[in-house]
Amino acid sequence: MAEDLGDIDIDLDTNIIREWRSIVTLVVFVITNIIVLFPFHIPLYIPRAISNAILNALVALRVIGPRQKGSQYEAGLDNDRDEEKHGIARHFVRLRFPMNFVTAPLIADLFLLAILAIGREEVYGGTIGANHISPIDIMAFFITLAYIAISIDASGLIRYLAFKVLQKGGKFGHRLFFYLYAFFFSLGTFIGNDPIILSGTAFLAYMTRVSSNIVHPRAWIFAQFAVANIASAILVSSNPTNLVLAGAFNIRFIDYTANMIVPVVITAIVLFPFLLYIVFADETLIPLSIQMHELSEEAKAKKPVNPNIPHARGNAEEQEDGPSNSEQSKLLSLEEIMNPFLDKGGAAFGAVIMAATLITILAINAASQSTGEHPVFYVTLPAAFVMFCWDITFGWIHRGETRKIARDGRRDIERARAERLAREIQELEGMTSSHNPEQEQQSGGVDTQPSTSHSRSLDTKSQNQHDTTGGIRSRASLAGSNTDDEITIGAEKASIKLPSEEVQLHEGCPTSATNTPGGNQRPIHADSSTPSGGILSGDISEKSRIPFEREVDTEKQPRYSVSIHQENEKATLVSLTIDGYRWAQETFPTAAVVMSHLPFALVPFAFSMFVLVQALVTKGWVPVFAYGWNHWVNKTGTIGSVGGMGFLSVILCNFAGTNIGTTILLSRVIQAWQKIHQANNTPISNRTFWATVYSMALGVNYGAFSTAFSASLAGLLWRDILARKHIRVRRLDFARVNLPIITISMVVGCAILVGEVYIIRPTTAYDA
Structure with a gap:
């Protein structure tokens, strides 16, 4: 679809990069992304007298409870022997300030504001929007649609369907691997990668735990993570990176899917035999015959436990979550996958809401001449509210039962x-x-x-x-x-x-x-x-x-x-907050779980990264990158644009603030590249332009399973879920296992994309 470049405001003057503020902006951007890649904590030393005064004031105001030695409020250095020897602990209190994907970009923006490197223009462009990218619309759309998807997951539908797939695959290892692979791909296409990772990862951890001849879950969990992110490239609604890209170039959602579905589906088809027979060609990983522990008839007859209710399984939760590989622990894991909980009403209602929402979005978007005329969150916000009302109403109706389950579970834990x-x-x-x-x-x-x-x-x-x-x-x-x-x-x-x-x-x-x-x-x-x-x-x-x-x-x-x-x-503010949260968990278990799983951390991160990239635009760095990209395309043509943008997008996912930050940056670069050709009256060919855009779409989705967990927020979520199930994935192992997977995926995807653009895209000038 054509786009009017007249309202794209990108200054192509690169002389500004010689100014000290421009240099500082680039340095801050690079440092910020390094911190996102390697988060850490900064020790802050506060005089103990000041700390005590603040804590005493909070106690007096009944914000916190009475202070006790060793409590959470006494953030002293009592355990730091080295500092005790030097007497630091006597006079100072150490606080550990996190530097991560949330705090680092925000601090970077505040620093640039303080030195006047950025101002109102950059902040406005990074929050309200500029050049067809509207961060606030994108975040509203993504969060509201995520509520529906995670609510479906909380109903137990994904685990129940995975259980049915497990039954169908039986004890044949290769067949089960294929069924689960196809299942995660199919479901991830419609509801995105996050719900698949939330439920699917835990399911696979349980499944491999109760199998006596799967030595390591590596093949299953890495295949699931890869296929979930591959599937998220098909629909615009499945990943916020797709929303950024579609907004930047005014791509209708139906057009985006039509161009992406063939490369993505073929990638998934070709990747499977590579995973099964090359990458994970080891019977200790994917046995020919899987030996599962059997669940007794008595356990099968039990009423499934709703995992959304706190302490629902009583003392069994503690036994199951312990790192022990005992028979009791395996039995509890087996009950989790072989007798899964399913809220049939919630699952059916959520599926209907999700289907209606996606169909409405596609219909309205396809009928619009511009995505700006009808912001998509106008559809998802009411749908999410309806889903929220369902969860609240359902929880209130069954509050007596859920509270009793939680109460009995707590009693079991206390007794044990x-x-x-x-x-x-x-x-x-x-x-x-x-x-x-x-x-x-x-x-x-x-x-x-x-x-x-x-x-x-x-x-x-x-x-x-x-x-x-x-x-x-x-x-x-x-x-x-x-x-x-x-x-x-x-x-x-x-x-x-x-x-x-x-x-x-x-x-x-x-x-x-x-x-x-x-x-x-x-x-x-x-x-x-x-x-x-x-x-x-x-x-x-x-x-x-x-x-x-x-x-x-x-x-x-x-x-x-x-x-x-x-x-x-x-009672204090803290105790009342804890009691209130627990009451909400026990009264509205589904709504409480969904709200706790919503990616709220994505909002400040995305806004901060938008502002940082907008700073690169106004300080002349994005035009510099655009000129470099222009030279590359002039030398290599359409095939070079596909390969180059695919490579760049995957690499930058690991070093430019996850795949979201990469999408924001590269979208601005391509927009500046368009502006360069417009200024020189040398239009880009239709084939080359769309080859560049869709190769970036492949790269930012596939880049999630490359070399670093922080290449995507889904990767951080995946790692944390596995850690809770006592499966530790080291950074080096993550990169080593994913390297052949991302190589195969990008080679296949880009090759199919080249053939696609040569078939359906003309060599005429791109109508801008």
Whole structure:
């Protein structure tokens, strides 16, 4: 489709690059992208007096709770031995400021604003829009459509369909690999790569875990990541990079799909045998016959658990998410994939909404003479609101059931942790008895006030034992304190204190915890009256004590419990926020999960990168790049433009602020290239221009699976999901495995694109 270049405002004067502000702008752009590629933290040292004053003020305002040594608010240097030796920790508090894909571009923009390298023009162009690229429209469209797609995923549809594919593929490894490959490609075409990565990655992690002869999940997870990003190149709506490109060159969505579908589909077809027989040609990766653990009939008959409800699986979540490869862990993983949860109503409604939205977008866009006449978020915003209302209504109707499931799950977790903690107490009492002859001489007596050192040791051991990485995540925070230990569970916190006077024996005479008549000991269990949301679940708003009980031959021995007290604290803004969020999770589980998975971090990143690229435009650097590109195309022609732009786009995905930043930058370069030919009255051929544009589209989508996780936000998401499932993918391994995949994909895609443009595109001048 032709485009009017008259309103594209790009100054082709390159003399401005000699100014110091232009040089600083380029340096800042390069440094920013390096930081995005290699994020880190900057230590900030604040005088302890100032830190204490701020924290005390927050406590007085009841924003946070009372300060305790070793708490999350005491961000001191107690664990930094080297700095303690130099006395730094006495006078300063260290904060770790993240430098990543969100903060680095924003700080870069603020710095350029401070030195007056950019101003209103760049900020306006990078947020509201300039030269047919409207960031605010693109972000609104992408976030609203993402809500619908992720809501479909939250309904369990993707995992359920993957389970059906698994059943169809059976135990034949190559057949199953093909079925999953085709399934992820087909689904990713319509709903994009993010939902596929959200659900598909976890599914494959479970599947390979419960197979006894898949030694490593490498083949399955890398193939899924590649095919999800390949599929996202077909529809404009599947990837924000496509939205940027379509907006920059006024490409109708139907035209974009018509030009991209053939190279993408053929890439997927050709890539599959390469993956199966060359890249992953190892039976330990893709066995001829997959030996899966069997799920019992009893487990199959269980009602599937809704993973959106917090603590829905109770203590099973902690066992399954532990790094152990035990049979119990495998059984829980097997239940997750062989008995998947499916909200049929939500899945059906979401599918209808998504289909109607995409069809409406394509119809309106195809009927428009300009994409600017009808912003596409006018369609997706109402659709997302309808989907949100469905999720809220469905959650409210079933709130009684979901709250009960969450409450029971918390109780199971508390009971299991109580048992573990009671066992620790029992072991410590046994150690005390064995090392204290005087105590052993007492007739069945037990020291009801263990030493403080025992309490400290217990705190530390129990914290390490409770540390998990899945659904409910516990992290022990010792921060230099051996007496008051803090357990963090998700966003919820609780302080467990075991001073000697709080460990007591109840109900009958004191009884030895280790020397029982007849040696009959039964497992310790929590009292059924244990309140939901107690201290061990990190509920800082609920009270007081959780009893533990141990049965030792109930006919002969009394029962006792160990009480752990929690200080009653007044409600604070933090505690109310935690309680409110938990209430939302339990009342509206689907909506809460979808909102937590929406790529909100993409919004500040994209806006900041738009502003940075706009700064390169106004400071003369984009025209410089455009002149260089013009020389390359004049030397190599159409084939060179396809190969060169494909190579550039893949490389820059890794070094220019992910594939989104690359799309923004290269779109500006191509626009400047158009302006150069317009100024010289030497029009670009129709064939060469569209070959350049669509080779960039291939490169920015395929570039996601190249050499760096940060080549796309989907890559960062993929890595984090695998890490939560205890599959660590190193940067070097990511690049090494993906190198042959991206090479094959780009060679095939670009070759098909060359043939396509030579067949359907004339050599006449591009009508600009």
